[in-house]
Amino acid sequence: MNAAAELPQRRLFGGSLRRNRRWALAASYFFLVLFAIFFLIPPYYQLVTATKSSAEISNQTTDPWLPSFAPTSENIEELWNKTDFPIYLRNTALVTLCVVAITMTIAVPAAFSLGRMKFWGSGILATGVFLTYLVPDSLLFLPLFKIVGSLGLLNSYWALVLVYPTLTVPFCTWIMIGYFQSIPKELDEAALIDGASHLQMLSKIFIPVALPGLIAATIFAFTVCWAAFVYPMAFIFSSDQQVLTAGTITTLVKGDVYQWGMIMTAALIGAAPPLVVYAFLMDYYIAGLTSGATKG
Amino acid sequence: MSETIPRRLVTPTPAETSGALKGSLYRLSRRRSTTAFLFALPLLSVVGGLIVYPALYAIYLSLLNRTQTKFIGFGNYAFLFTRDTFWAVVEQSCIFALTAVILKALVGIVTAHLVNNLPAKGQRKWRGMLLIPWVIPLSLSTLGWFWLLDPTYSAFNWLFAQIAGPRIPWLSEPNWARFCTILVNVWYGAPFFLIMYLAALKSVPEQLYEAAAIDGASAWQKFLHITLPMMRNVIAITVLFSLIVTFANYDIVRVLTSGGPRNTTHIFATWAFQLGIASGDIPLGASVSLFMFPILGVSAIFILRGVRRRGREV
Structure with a gap:
């Protein structure tokens, strides 16, 4: 009796550790697949819809989840030729390009100054910059509406070039401060002995060494500008100045009959550039984002 | 300031030979804190002008009436x-x-x-x-x-x-x-x-x-x-x-x-x-x-x- 009870227990300790682990792995895969399905449903469904004609979409006897039997390119053709979508795309690209350039020109020297040169009050200032990142756009858009209006920039995408840095500059500075602080002190001492100015030190030593951080900050600025929604919704109301996100929501989703195939095509094209950037540079971005969380 | 003495022992810097005013400007620009401040200045103007100022301006705006012509104190809040x-x-x-x-x-x-x-x-x-x-x-x-x-x-x-x-x-x-x-x-x-x-x-x-x-x-x-x-x-x-x-x-x-x-x-x-x-x-x-x-x-x-x-x- 006693021996019989002990036997299975010993087996549990002996050979089954590996089997346990295999079970845990299988369970992990199972649940991960479930989560992946949840996470990928909307983009998948957008893709499926984008290839269908309006007639096929409104035919409720066919499975909406399956790809089209006769994939059509009419959605993208109509989007490209008969709507203002190309203008939105161009405006978004232009605004994003300008703001990313402005952001990096402001954030990199500032991070070098606050994180590395340490002048009177620089510590408090760095904290203050981080705090301003926590002030959301949905709190600032009304006063900024007045300010943009008084500058005569209302309904112009240059207003977006002016205000988007509020979304990007604080956090990019914060990321760069972290990277700059992780560079060994000996490097800038060596540069100082060789007679380098602070500007040379920044451009010849700090920027090349902190390149991964620079890439992370650039990706962050790019994504935020590309996806910004509140400001264009508030400041832009004519089609020739509109950007992609607000333009798709306000002009394409309108009318008695939604052209879902076309709308989903627009959403997918709008999502493509950030997805492509992530596909190639995801590791840099995640490292930049999480380095703050794990080491400080 | 103490830096100038050993330097003079070696050789005059270009700035020092070209006039006292330019020299002091040069020295000021070589100073760490000046450079640091100049580097941080664009950041400070963005944060100050486009985040801190609007945030305070929002508070001021919330104290005005609908047409923004009259100061009504906490009237909007009371109404809400x-x-x-x-x-x-x-x-x-x-x-x-x-x-x-x-x-x-x-x-x-x-x-x-x-x-x-x-x-x-x-x-x-x-x-x-x-x-x-x-x-x-x-x-x-x-x-x-x-x-x-x-x-x-x-x-x-x-x-x-x-x-x-x-x-x-x-x-x-x-x-x-x-x-x-x-x-x-x-x-x-x-x-x-x-x-x-x-x-x-x-x-x-x-x-x-x-x-x-x-x-x-x-x-x-x-x-x-x-x-x-x-x-x-x-x-x-x-x-x-x-x-x-x-x-x-x-x-x-x-x-x-x-x-x-x-x-x-x-x-x-x-x-x-x-x-x-x-x-x-x-x-x-x-x-x-x-x-x-x-x-x-x-x-x-x-x-x-x-x-x-x-x-x-x-």
Whole structure:
């Protein structure tokens, strides 16, 4: 009796550790697949819809989840030729390009100054910059509406070039401060002995060494500008100045009959550039984002 | 100043030979703090002119009357307190933010553990795939959800119809609409928690788990007594940070329901937009948006404490 009870227990300790682990792995895969399905449903469904004609979409006897039997390119053709979508795309690209350039020109020297040169009050200032990142756009858009209006920039995408840095500059500075602080002190001492100015030190030593951080900050600025929604919704109301996100929501989703195939095509094209950037540079971005969380 | 003496012993610098005024300017520009200040100046003007000043300006605006011609003190706030819609918005904002953040944190922890269980080679691929919701511009992905939840063509209702299930009024019934806004928020925000937690999990020293395994700890005990305490700080910062972002969210509710049905899904951001831009009452809109401030302030203080503590540990 006693021996019989002990036997299975010993087996549990002996050979089954590996089997346990295999079970845990299988369970992990199972649940991960479930989560992946949840996470990928909307983009998948957008893709499926984008290839269908309006007639096929409104035919409720066919499975909406399956790809089209006769994939059509009419959605993208109509989007490209008969709507203002190309203008939105161009405006978004232009605004994003300008703001990313402005952001990096402001954030990199500032991070070098606050994180590395340490002048009177620089510590408090760095904290203050981080705090301003926590002030959301949905709190600032009304006063900024007045300010943009008084500058005569209302309904112009240059207003977006002016205000988007509020979304990007604080956090990019914060990321760069972290990277700059992780560079060994000996490097800038060596540069100082060789007679380098602070500007040379920044451009010849700090920027090349902190390149991964620079890439992370650039990706962050790019994504935020590309996806910004509140400001264009508030400041832009004519089609020739509109950007992609607000333009798709306000002009394409309108009318008695939604052209879902076309709308989903627009959403997918709008999502493509950030997805492509992530596909190639995801590791840099995640490292930049999480380095703050794990080491400080 | 003391620097000038040894330098003069060697050889006069170019600046010193070309006049006293230029020399002092040169020296000033060589000074560390001057350069540092000049480097930080563009940042200070952006932060000061486009964030701090507008935030204060919002407070001033909220004290004006509708046409912004008269100072009415706390009149806008007093008016808001008498409106039922305002209290509904307060309630909905809190439900929306708290529920979404808790669910995001849970989904994030679970998925981070699942990914961490995988062999190291496959982790990157899974992480990349699970990150997709967070990469797509939120307004555009919410548009996809909007189409999935469409009243006549909802693909979910089509699935339910196949098993003779009920037809759910996703966006036209208040509670379902609330549920949908939270669902989309969890869908969008959970990947952020996933990457933060995954990075934190990787930074927990392996020896701790080995020691626990020798002591015969179960997986759950390891999680409770090692993982959680080691990650406490990251969890706290991520949650508070997400609380701010979620509380201030505009995109989801605007695209999915526009605040409807009958204002039941409005949160601070969307209602402030509705009042301030759509109805043209900027002061009232500003008053509404300023109610986000206490939550932001409290979260910010705690985040800062977490960041400082982490700074000391390193």
